[in-house]
Amino acid sequence: MGRNRVIDRQLVYCALEKFLEQKKMRRTPERYKVLDQAIEMTTHFKVDDLCEQLNANSFHVSKATVYNTVQLLVEAGILRRHRFAGQPSQYEIVVEQAQTNHHHLICRECGKVKEIKDAAIDNHLRQTVYRGFHPEYFTLYVYGVCSSCSRRKAKLSK
Amino acid sequence: MGRNRVIDRQLVYCALEKFLEQKKMRRTPERYKVLDQAIEMTTHFKVDDLCEQLNANSFHVSKATVYNTVQLLVEAGILRRHRFAGQPSQYEIVVEQAQTNHHHLICRECGKVKEIKDAAIDNHLRQTVYRGFHPEYFTLYVYGVCSSCSRRKAKLSK
DNA sequence: CTTAGTGCAAAGCGTTTGCATGCGA
DNA sequence: TCGCATGCAAACGCTTTGCACTAAG
Numbered sequence: 600m601g602r603n604r605v606i607d608r609q610l611v612y613c614a615l616e617k618f619l620e621q622k623k624m625r626r627t628p629e630r631y632k633v634l635d636q637a638i639e640m641t642t643h644f645k646v647d648d649l650c651e652q653l654n655a656n657s658f659h660v661s662k663a664t665v666y667n668t669v670q671l672l673v674e675a676g677i678l679r680r681h682r683f684a685g686q687p688s689q690y691e692i693v694v695e696q697a698q699t700n701h702h703h704l705i706c707r708e709c710g711k712v713k714e715i716k717d718a719a720i721d722n723h724l725r726q727t728v729y730r731g732f733h734p735e736y737f738t739l740y741v742y743g744v745c746s747s748c749s750r751r752k753a754k755l756s757k
Numbered sequence: 758m759g760r761n762r763v764i765d766r767q768l769v770y771c772a773l774e775k776f777l778e779q780k781k782m783r784r785t786p787e788r789y790k791v792l793d794q795a796i797e798m799t800t801h802f803k804v805d806d807l808c809e810q811l812n813a814n815s816f817h818v819s820k821a822t823v824y825n826t827v828q829l830l831v832e833a834g835i836l837r838r839h840r841f842a843g844q845p846s847q848y849e850i851v852v853e854q855a856q857t858n859h860h861h862l863i864c865r866e867c868g869k870v871k872e873i874k875d876a877a878i879d880n881h882l883r884q885t886v887y888r889g890f891h892p893e894y895f896t897l898y899v900y901g902v903c904s905s906c907s908r909r910k911a912k913l914s915k
Numbered sequence: 916c917t918t919a920g921t922g923c924a925a926a927g928c929g930t931t932t933g934c935a936t937g938c939g940a
Numbered sequence: 941t942c943g944c945a946t947g948c949a950a951a952c953g954c955t956t957t958g959c960a961c962t963a964a965g
Contacts, residue, residue, distance in 0.1 A: 625939055661947045682840040687929060704890050731904030732862050740896045746889030783964050819922045
């Protein structure tokens with residue numbers, strides 16, 4: 600993944616801090632560790648990936664807590680959840696919205712997901728006003744067939 | 758839902774016909790009945806909704822068959838599946854692509870989903886070319902807070 | 916006649932929850 | 941100290957599957 604991994608740790612931490620305070624929730628080591636690990640992940644990740652990594656770094660957290668925390672981070676706007684067909688939920692850190700948001704190309708054959716950028720759509724959506732609805736963010740999924748699958752299909756039909 | 762319910766039954770039937778023939782699958786009454794019922798639904802619907810309606814119209818189908826059929830219809834490009842947080846999968850008929858596709862406004866508070874149209878985005882996406890990826894369709898989800906929820910929240914904070 | 920499709924119930928799997936214990940405030 | 945957060949395992953809800961039976965081609 601060529602995404603630039605310049606995530607401002609301080610900024611993300613503050614976001615969690617703020618959310619916890621506002622909701623009067625506790626600052627537990629688990630919550631910060633999970634966030635830490637989420638920042639380390641270089642692509643979309645599943646809850647299981649997080650658990651695995653945390654355990655590999657010898658920090659024990661129960662899966663239940665990871666599920667809870669991830670949910671909390673989504674509510675806090677720090678993570679975003681994607682549910683692609685036939686796979687468990689995937690999450691990703693929401694990096695600075697100042698830069699262009701990315702969208703997703705999803706292969707209907709193999710389920711592979713690729714990230715792309717499209718500043719034009721981004722700008723358009725940011726400027727769009729909906730009557731009575733206050734948009735916070737958006738996700739765009741483009742479904743189709745990826746290059747390797749279309750190549751494979753072409754071969755088979757020969 | 759103000760969606761214009763001018764679904765060309767013949768056209769949808771043909772799509773299923775074609776798909777079944779191509780995949781060398783059988784034309785069973787269940788498959789056509791499920792499709793029939795899907796056409797009747799005026800909004801997004803869940804598998805359970807379909808079963809309920811079919812039973813109400815005294816056509817018995819098992820839930821397993823409805824699940825299988827709906828999956829088949831998605832593969833055939835006749836239905837589209839949406840997975841909104843905290844709710845079972847929802848489906849909708851894919852109407853003529855000649856007209857503008859619709860997108861979704863999803864309330865983060867109450868989960869309500871509203872359909873909207875945006876010809877500009879539609880056109881933009883149709884014209885976009887992705888290297889090695891062949892797009893077939895896309896879904897755009899705009900997350901935020903709906904009017905009634907933001908009103909409710911404003912009241913509470915007084 | 917062959918074998919894919921169906922119905923039923925049981926299994927599967929990601930996710931949530933209940934309860935006892937631990938720890939942040 | 942008080943009560944929220946955690947860990948564990950059990951429950952949950954949507955979805956898929958296995959098997960015997962039915963019916964499409």
